[in-house]
Amino acid sequence: MLIKPNPATPEGEAIIDLADLLDGLQESTGEWPGADTVDILGEWLSRFSFEVSEDFAQQATGRAWVLRQWDRHSDEVTLWADEASALAALAHGVRSSWDNVAGTDGAPYRPPADDRTAVDLYYGPIEERGDEDYVLFATEISRRVRPPLKLDLADFDACTLANSSAVFHAQEGPDGEGLPCIEVAGILVFSYLDADRGAVRVSVHLDTAAEELVRADTTVPIEVEIGDTTVFSNLTPPPPASPLTPGWRARIRRLARGVALHDNGRCREGG
Template sequence: MLIKPDPATPAGEAIIDLADLMDGLQERTGEWPGADTVDIVEGWLSRFTFAVPEDLTTQVVGRTWVLRQWDRHTDDVTLWSNEASALASLAQEVRSSWDDVGGTDGVPYRPPADDQAAVDLYYGPEKNRGDAGYTLYPDDISRHVRVPLSLSLSDAEACAEANSSALFHPQGNPDDEGLPCIEIAGILVFAYLDADRGTVRVSVHLDTTHEQLVRTDGTVPIQVEIEDATVFDNLAPPPALPEPTGWKDRIRRLTRRTAPFGSGKLRQGVDHSPRNTII
């Protein structure tokens, strides 16, 4: 299928310009002379930039186990979510080919039930593997994302870009002290099963929230929903402090009556010593 450049885009317009330049060269010379072609392409390429944008940041979005298997005929690489799954797949393959090694060099005629033991017996020591072997190792999954220059909850485009950059941090294994967490705009939301309390627990941490989402009073606007019910929100601004009543109001009035004014003398109304006023 032929690609048709779109003249409405900068890239499409540039491609059409290059085609016009090369057509003009063909009309003038009847061919594409090497030196002239190089000059045209060099000038055309100068219109482009291939630099990596500086506002891209690298994020580790997950972890994978890389299994590479090779022999004289194949060299395959597969990715797995955990080590046990990769090892189980590898063990299944070596068991299907056990007749190739069973009964030789002390290898039993039947493969062991343990996956790692079966793989180790089949391939033997690493230094003696010859044309067949495997490697299995963990590696990070990374991506480049564009950091929004301005992040505002009223900007739909900025919110969508931040949402698309959200990260999920799974618990590595049952012995890992970490907990599954979603990270978005610096906000950490943990959701996990809490055996100590016998409950599903959701915990929101705001200490690292993107500063552009923090209101002037230091809070972050949040709305929490369970199913269709809103169980918490602080979307409305905090209410103004009520006017003091009762004894607080009386103390406030007395304080105003004794406040310095004019030349710094105290208003009359409350007896006081030369050093301080006792109410």
């Protein structure tokens, strides 16, 4: 099957130009001399860019605490989900080596119960730490994701790609702002413990939903389930009815048996 270049596109126009150049060379020389052909192709190829398209988006997916500890014999780096966990791990090592500092420079003979205090007393002032020290800092965890070319709720692959790009945002420590939230396709779903109401709260925010998910009436198709029960749905048409509960099944069986007994009795009377 022959391919016909489309002159309305930049690529098609370039192919037609190349054909004209080679036809002109053929007419003037009766052939395609190697040197002339290479010059034509070289100049023609310079019109194109062969760079790989970088259509990945960088996305922050959370934070990690980086703990680096070193002394004369080792240098270790570990990652932790929060500062308290990193400090607890650091304090555990400090307490196991407490004999190194017990009774010196104001350090008690027994390590304090508080992790931060134990670490500070063990390592001492920064300028006096020498060969044994540590650093602890928070950093963002990022990834590069390729967004779907077209986000379509009826497209399994597009939905799978969007779901695999979901991000969880945790509250940043006991005093941090914000609430735990999962973000997918611009939709924010908060799930958290609410001390004021004494309840587990789930809150869905659709203001930043991807445009492709918004219907003509400005709503987003959504269905909310708790366990196996649908508690909210604005789908059109409505979803299929849930399977009958065991109570309904038992009632139908009783009704069916009653009808069968009635029919059998009528048949006997008729016989």
